[in-house]
Amino acid sequence: MDFQKENISRHNFEQCTKCTVCTVVCPVTPINTKYPGPKQAGPDGERYRLKNPDFFDEAFKYCLNCKRCEVACPSDVRIGDLILSARLTYSKGKPSLRDTMLAETDVMGSLATLCAPVVNASLAMKPVKYVMDRTLKIDSHRQFPKYASTKFETWFRRHAAAEQSKYSRHISYFHGCYVNYNYPDLGKALVAVCNALGVGVRLLDRERCCGVAKIANRLVKEATRDAEINIASIRKALADGSEAVVATSSTCCFTMRDEYHHVLGLDNSDIRRSVTLATAYISKLIERGDVRLVFRDDYRRRIAYHTPCHMERMGFTQYSVALLKSIPGVDLVVLNPNCCGIAGTYGFKKENYETSQAIGSRLFTEIENVRPDFVATDCETCKWQIEMSTGIKVKNPVEVLFEALDLDATRKANNLTI
Amino acid sequence: MKKLDKHYDVIVIGGGATGAGTARDCALRGLKVLLVERFDFTHGATGRNHGLLHSGARYAVTDRESATECIEENMILRRIAANCVGDTGGFFITLPEDDLAYQQTFIDSCRAAGIEAEAIDPALARQLEPSVNPDLIGAVKVPDGSIDPFRLTMANVLDARLHGADVLTYHEVTDYIRTGNRIEGVLMLDHRNGGEQIQATADVVVNASGIWGHLLAEKAGVSVKMFPAKGALLVFGHRVNNIVINRCRKPANADILVPGDTVCVIGTTSDRVPFESVDRMEVTPEEVDVLLREGIKLAPSLATTRILRAYAGVRPLVASDDDPSGRSISRGIVCLDHAQRDGLEGFVTITGGKLMTYRLMAEWATDTVCRKLGRENAKCVTAERPLPGSEQQSSDSTPVTAGAKASVGRHGTLAANIPASTGSDRALVCECEEVSVGEIEYAIKNLHVDNLLNLRRRTRLGMGTCQGQLCICRAAAILEKHDSCVSRHLGGIRQFVNERWKGMQPVAWGDNLAEAQFTAWLYGSVAGLDVLPPTEEMK
Numbered sequence: 001m002d003f004q005k006e007n008i009s010r011h012n013f014e015q016c017t018k019c020t021v022c023t024v025v026c027p028v029t030p031i032n033t034k035y036p037g038p039k040q041a042g043p044d045g046e047r048y049r050l051k052n053p054d055f056f057d058e059a060f061k062y063c064l065n066c067k068r069c070e071v072a073c074p075s076d077v078r079i080g081d082l083i084l085s086a087r088l089t090y091s092k093g094k095p096s097l098r099d100t101m102l103a104e105t106d107v108m109g110s111l112a113t114l115c116a117p118v119v120n121a122s123l124a125m126k127p128v129k130y131v132m133d134r135t136l137k138i139d140s141h142r143q144f145p146k147y148a149s150t151k152f153e154t155w156f157r158r159h160a161a162a163e164q165s166k167y168s169r170h171i172s173y174f175h176g177c178y179v180n181y182n183y184p185d186l187g188k189a190l191v192a193v194c195n196a197l198g199v200g201v202r203l204l205d206r207e208r209c210c211g212v213a214k215i216a217n218r219l220v221k222e223a224t225r226d227a228e229i230n231i232a233s234i235r236k237a238l239a240d241g242s243e244a245v246v247a248t249s250s251t252c253c254f255t256m257r258d259e260y261h262h263v264l265g266l267d268n269s270d271i272r273r274s275v276t277l278a279t280a281y282i283s284k285l286i287e288r289g290d291v292r293l294v295f296r297d298d299y300r301r302r303i304a305y306h307t308p309c310h311m312e313r314m315g316f317t318q319y320s321v322a323l324l325k326s327i328p329g330v331d332l333v334v335l336n337p338n339c340c341g342i343a344g345t346y347g348f349k350k351e352n353y354e355t356s357q358a359i360g361s362r363l364f365t366e367i368e369n370v371r372p373d374f375v376a377t378d379c380e381t382c383k384w385q386i387e388m389s390t391g392i393k394v395k396n397p398v399e400v401l402f403e404a405l406d407l408d409a410t411r412k413a414n415n416l417t418i
Numbered sequence: 419m420k421k422l423d424k425h426y427d428v429i430v431i432g433g434g435a436t437g438a439g440t441a442r443d444c445a446l447r448g449l450k451v452l453l454v455e456r457f458d459f460t461h462g463a464t465g466r467n468h469g470l471l472h473s474g475a476r477y478a479v480t481d482r483e484s485a486t487e488c489i490e491e492n493m494i495l496r497r498i499a500a501n502c503v504g505d506t507g508g509f510f511i512t513l514p515e516d517d518l519a520y521q522q523t524f525i526d527s528c529r530a531a532g533i534e535a536e537a538i539d540p541a542l543a544r545q546l547e548p549s550v551n552p553d554l555i556g557a558v559k560v561p562d563g564s565i566d567p568f569r570l571t572m573a574n575v576l577d578a579r580l581h582g583a584d585v586l587t588y589h590e591v592t593d594y595i596r597t598g599n600r601i602e603g604v605l606m607l608d609h610r611n612g613g614e615q616i617q618a619t620a621d622v623v624v625n626a627s628g629i630w631g632h633l634l635a636e637k638a639g640v641s642v643k644m645f646p647a648k649g650a651l652l653v654f655g656h657r658v659n660n661i662v663i664n665r666c667r668k669p670a671n672a673d674i675l676v677p678g679d680t681v682c683v684i685g686t687t688s689d690r691v692p693f694e695s696v697d698r699m700e701v702t703p704e705e706v707d708v709l710l711r712e713g714i715k716l717a718p719s720l721a722t723t724r725i726l727r728a729y730a731g732v733r734p735l736v737a738s739d740d741d742p743s744g745r746s747i748s749r750g751i752v753c754l755d756h757a758q759r760d761g762l763e764g765f766v767t768i769t770g771g772k773l774m775t776y777r778l779m780a781e782w783a784t785d786t787v788c789r790k791l792g793r794e795n796a797k798c799v800t801a802e803r804p805l806p807g808s809e810q811q812s813s814d815s816t817p818v819t820a821g822a823k824a825s826v827g828r829h830g831t832l833a834a835n836i837p838a839s840t841g842s843d844r845a846l847v848c849e850c851e852e853v854s855v856g857e858i859e860y861a862i863k864n865l866h867v868d869n870l871l872n873l874r875r876r877t878r879l880g881m882g883t884c885q886g887q888l889c890i891c892r893a894a895a896i897l898e899k900h901d902s903c904v905s906r907h908l909g910g911i912r913q914f915v916n917e918r919w920k921g922m923q924p925v926a927w928g929d930n931l932a933e934a935q936f937t938a939w940l941y942g943s944v945a946g947l948d949v950l951p952p953t954e955e956m957k
Binding site: 003 | 655660846852883884929932
């Protein structure tokens with residue numbers, strides 16, 4: 001046996017060479033002194049937890065799961081996964097009512113859309129916010145995204161589904177909870193843009209929440225159940241001829257590609273490469289020369305692009321940036337890659353509010369200095385955070401495309417007679 | 419030449435477990451004690467073994483006497499040194515290539531020696547210890563465990579000091595003060611203060627210096643024939659197993675895997691080596707090879723686990739006293755009153771034995787000393803009295819914060835003395851092993867710490883994954899704060915880096931090599947330590 005060749009560690013945490021760059025890039029460590037930092041919580045702590053699970057520290061809940069540590073790591077240690085997995089394995093006590101409510105996006109969304117105006121009005125009322133702050137510990141500074149009266153899925157079935165069969169190629173759209181319950185317009189924009197490029201859009205047979213909020217709030221069983229349903233639906237969609245499953249949310253996309261396997265331990269290897277982000281999918285169509293985009297002459301905007309953490313982890317930033325840059329009238333500023341601080345449900349929790357805002361402050365200042373017409377980003381929770389903290393409107397790049405494209409001319413350029 | 423004012427009842431030479439244990443026992447029996455160590459505590463075989471709390475099962479078939487001693491001391495150490503002991507339990511496994519019939523012989527021998535040994539279903543063994551070789555065809559459960567020799571020795575030193583003993587480290591005994599056929603004291607070289615010569619007098623001198631006892635006896639003009647037997651071991655990066663795994667067969671190479679603190683250790687080999695080599699043991703590629711090859715038969719995942727370092731110790735094997743040729747070797751305890759044996763008054767040698775029986779060795783040596791001093795009525799209490807830090811099980815003490823758990827594990831009840839009130843007290847110096855600034859300060863003030871290597875043995879500083887890469891310079895800065903001796907600690911850093919590399923070099927591949935390279939960049943290229951002029955460095 002040649003030990004130099006054979007004795008290579010298969011334990012991911014043992015690949016750490018203790019360079020500490022993960023702790024240097026961690027947004028939380030310099031702000032919240034209760035958090036031991038990614039190196040200590042991740043590969044260092046893992047050795048101790050293998051000795052005795054008592055070495056688990058509940059302070060790991062302060063981790064944003066932004067994965068910036070993993071992006072920085074020169075040794076490919078999955079530090080964020082180590083910390084998250086430790087929380088899922090060793091954290092004691094059941095998730096609180098608040099955490100469960102924040103995590104159960106499908107349940108809450110379905111209920112809320114039934115009586116959206118009432119819910120929206122209530123959630124915006126000061127007394128309601130006060131009560132939620134005091135009883136549920138949901139910070140009163142937060143604005144809940146408004147719920148839509150009609151779910152995206154409902155709209156799609158009524159108004160869009162029928163004509164999709166006219167197209168010769170198809171994708172399946174993973175709309176996610178936000179588009180379905182809060183912001184169907186983004187889904188509508190995606191359908192319109194894809195259609196203009198000659199791509200028909202389908203929905204999955206059954207779509208559940210990607211599970212990111214459930215994972216973050218330790219509802220592993222529930223997250224796994226949803227993930228299994230999604231994986232099965234994605235498999236079926238691909239078998240039925242969809243060339244990709246496309247999301248408009250970077251976090252949904254990231255969760256299905258990476259967290260399903262790394263954190264939940266599910267086998268998604270056969271579908272992983274086919275799950276992608278809308279801007280990545282469209283960029284590749286353009287790159288291959290499959291489609292042409294024709295933009296409106298009168299579209300003039302100064303846009304600041306913010307890179308969501310999970311976008312950075314996937315390495316997809318280039319696609320959204322390239323698309324936005326290709327719009328002739330756009331003056332694009334790519335912001336420095338700083339975390340906005342909200343990290344999904346994290347920032348909604350009262351105990352995290354100050355940390356959340358402190359983390360985001362560098363980004364907010366930069367945005368204010370750039371003075372864009374609006375900010376573009378691929379993540380909905382970054383959108384809420386930036387809008388709340390800067391008062392500047394935030395749009396998804398797909399929405400920007402929808403606004404900037406001359407849809408009729410684009411259809412013609414792609415020889416569509418439909 | 420300086421002469422110590424105090425006249426001692428007994429001078430104990432050797433800062434290993436046996437010497438420290440003897441100093442403690444003597445002090446507890448009311449003797450005036452001086453403990454002398456030429457370098458640092460646990461510098462010899464005490465600090466270079468498995469850290470296995472033997473149940474005695476390993477010797478049950480071949481050496482009943484040792485087996486019985488082991489199980490008796492095992493039960494005593496669980497009581498008196500609770501904080502140094504890991505109650506892991508142990509398996510003796512039979513693999514398809516082994517003779518399963520040996521298992522019954524083994525169990526019978528264990529029971530005859532008073533060792534609880536119970537055959538369990540291999541499936542249950544796999545369930546209890548998932549890392550065990552899944553091909554096993556038999557498993558016997560025995561009360562093995564782990565023991566931390568650094569903590570154990572230090573606890574003995576602390577208790578000796580608490581009971582009036584004086585302690586000198588870095589003092590090498592170079593000769594004896596002798597009048598006629600009586601040893602009346604020692605001549606020492608102070609390695610720290612420019613090699614100053616110092617005299618100390620005593621009624622009895624106890625030679626408890628392991629393999630070096632051979633040479634110290636020679637200097638006294640008596641012969642204790644010893645044979646250095648080298649044993650090499652490998653340290654893995656984390657605990658692969660939580661139960662000690664042994665092979666159920668006659669003792670052989672690399673057939674014990676011990677989980678100790680954050681790591682696990684496979685060993686050992688056994689080879690006679692010449693005396694000239696005992697001060698510079700190096701692990702050969704062949705030894706690494708055999709340790710890994712045999713080790714993965716106990717726990718296959720060792721093959722794909724990072725190896726942190728390799729090290730080797732020297733067992734002091736002693737020739738049976740009636741066989742000066744040395745062909746007949748005893749593995750048992752040898753306690754010699756040289757007055758009876760050689761007509762040399764005031765000199766006692768305690769040797770042979772093993773870490774497991776250090777307390778019993780100390781008891782025998784102290785009994786001999788007391789007899790010589792006419793203090794036979796001073797009774798030994800070391801089998802009952804807990805060592806400092808082990809006064810109670812640390813588990814039932816008040817809950818501690820996550821960051822302080824590691825130090826409580828190391829210092830037991832004494833961890834209450836570790837400063838932790840400020841953020842900087844709690845800041846980590848060694849991140850891999852979770853050693854705080856407070857713990858370093860505590861060690862410097864209380865645990866005979868003079869340099870970085872001492873700190874490592876007292877706290878596990880630099881013993882983790884990065885082997886000192888991040889903590890050495892931080893710890894050196896704290897040391898420097900105490901004595902303002904910059905050049906000495908710069909030398910200390912270089913010495914520490916080199917000492918760590920010595921252990922990493924035999925297993926320098928993969929992640930470990932990357933780690934070592936990174937350390938070399940930091941301390942060599944960035945800090946410029948390799949172009950620093952020679953400074954005062956201690957062995």
